[in-house]
């Protein structure tokens with residue numbers, strides 16, 4: 001089968017006046033369906049930039065990127081948001097929840113533009129909350145949740161659309177160790193379901209992942225090393 | 232400066248058209264550059280930059296076109312208002328023929344309206360298709376339309392600039408009324424034959440649209456728009472005015488007739504243009520245009536309905552026809 005993510009000679013630079021900053025340099029990366037990839041590297045090495053481009057939130061300056069066979073850098077904007085809604089789930093360090101809405105409502109947000117009817121929305125929201133272990137807080141306002149619970153809402157929201165690809169940016173940065181371990185458990189369940197997972201992190205806890213993951217080392221916007229976590 | 236140029240509405244109109252032209256001129260310059268360098272297969276920095284700029288330019292063009300679209304009824308409204316100033320004019324008919332620029336300008340505006348709708352439709356399908364398959368066609372059409380819009384702007388200014396308020400113009404009854412026994416209808420038609428043709432062509436359009444027969448739709452709409460024009464001016468219009476001698480395409484856009492002219496002409500030209508474009512794009516690009524086809528047919532049906540209702544209501548109220 002074709003790889004789910006294919007990146008060739010990808011560059012991203014930012015221009016400010018005369019200065020040109022190369023945030024990503026000649027990135028080559030292939031991710032197979034169902035694989036788990038950990039992007040590691042010091043702050044500023046380009047992890048978030050790379051994830052944003054895979055999510056279609058940012059554009060490369062040059063080079064090729066295909067996600068689910070789609071050349072997403074070339075999609076007109078209207079297709080891009082549709083694409084993101086269908087294929088990508090995102091979990092970020094700052095969960096970006098709507099504080100005034102309940103857990104249930106937060107999880108339903110990404111479903112609204114694509115759902116056929118209310119019954120389907122309700123079913124998917126319940127499923128996603130179950131998977132992320134947050135169903136017991138369904139009617140609580142997001143503002144009243146603990147950090148770990150907020151993150152699980154973010155996970156449920158990312159799962160609600162049942163995406164093939166899950167992107168996590170520093171998912172454990174704001175969690176205590178116990179909650180971070182719970183997060184790893186949820187990840188293994190997603191992995192078992194066959195989801196493709198990309199995680200940008202420098203948290204050593206990911207050494208404890210209970211399944212095989214590929215570690216991709218980034219430095220100054222370039223990939224310097226790719227190895228499997230069990231090597 | 233002629234006093235007409237000092238009229239507020241005329242000024243607003245001319246300035247709006249001029250500002251839109253400047254916007255389109257910028258878009259034109261950028262488009263030429265983009266077309267020159269465009270290579271969709273490439274993933275180079277330049278091509279990505281072009282694609283993003285192209286998206287921006289298309290958005291600007293679309294916005295400018297939508298505004299131009301709204302300026303056409305405003306133009307008609309403006310010249311209708313000028314009939315108070317122009318001696319001899321009772322409605323826009325006299326004003327539009329105040330000098331040699333008026334009528335050609337009006338035709339040009341209709342042609343441009345068709346072009347704008349065509350461009351918007353191609354743009355829609357092009358963006359829907361992910362790979363910009365009709366990018367060159369669309370940008371080429373835009374370049375052509377820009378030339379037309381430039382001529383239009385020049386004629387806009389010329390028309391209002393050469394307005395001679397001291398020279399009386401003919402009013403609509405002299406322009407469209409009985410010309411001393413001469414038959415104003417083309418091909419030696421009389422009113423019953425004209426009406427028969429009117430309804431038969433409408434029937435043809437309905438059948439062709441329901442069966443998605445593009446060539447038949449093109450022929451049907453193309454003939455219908457002419458026949459409908461004469462039918463409105465020489466038959467249906469007289470029921471709007473409730474006066475058998477009043478033959479004018481413009482007076483019906485005035486207040487005593489509830490501005491119904493905008494509905495009549497708007498649904499006719501809107502419907503015919505959409506119907507033509509739906510058929511053209513199905514033939515030319517092979518895209519699914521059924522929705523546009525339905526909207527076009529709906530508008531033309533609305534047009535036929537409104538015209539017919541005027542006659543029907545008159546008959547019910549008075550028990551006779553005009």
Ligand SMILES: Nc1ncnc2c1ncn2[C@@H]1O[C@H](COP(=O)(O)OP(=O)(O)OP(=O)(O)O)[C@@H](O)[C@H]1O
Pocket residue numbers: 014021023041042043044045046047048049050
């Ligand atoms: N919009 C932008 N404009 C200018 N520079 C940017 C922009 N976005 C990112 N950068 C720069 O690109 C580099 C890589 O940023 P990125 O956020 O990808 O790093 P990171 O690996 O995620 O770091 P961290 O671990 O701190 O999150 C940084 O030096 C950053 O300053």
Ligand SMILES: [Mg+2]
Pocket residue numbers: 047048049169
């Ligand atoms: Mg980051």
